[in-house]
Amino acid sequence: VRVLHLKENIASLARLLASTSHGGFPVVCRPKPGHAEVFQGTIKRLELCMLLENEHIFEPETNDESFSSSHPLSYEKITVEKLPDLLRLTMLLNRYTTDPRYQQLFINLEPYINKSAMSVQAHFSLQRTYIIFRTLGLRHLTVVDPQNRVVGVITRKDLMPFPLEERLRLQLAPQ
Secondary structure, three states: OOOEEOEEEHHHHHHHHHHOOOOEEEEEEOOOOOOOOEEEEEEEHHHHHHHHOOHHHOEEOOOOOOOOOOOOOOHHHHOOOOOOOHHHHHHHHHHHHHOHHHHOEEEEOHHHOEOOOOEEEOOOOHHHHHHHHHHHOOOEEEEEOOOOOEEEEEEOHHHOHHHHHHHHHHHHOOO
């Protein structure tokens, strides 16, 4: 599973976006030193791309907990249906992955993650998972263990054979 952290390195984030086509990512954090990373929420690929187009929110790494975006972007600025300029984004991702400056710059994802994102336990019923997807119109769902650590992600594509099986069962039931 590809997860992001509340404080994410710009170069690493650019590499991840350039090398995957995932539509969203679970975001994790370590509540205390020595503890496991736990699920905090999710962030969409499009939102990450819009954030990366705003270099003024990048910050140098800090060792204390005071890392925060002093000027977070508004919800309207990062919420888009599709990318306005794919060529520009491709050039930005290339620059962020190759220019050594971006190895030392970070972004605070906390103001932008969906903290109320749904998750299911690893042994959750497939049928109920399908119902959640269908009812809520989800694209992806984070799978966690009993300690709330991310162990997987289920996408709509993963459940594609399931609707077909359900339709066949409904058609055969009256007979």
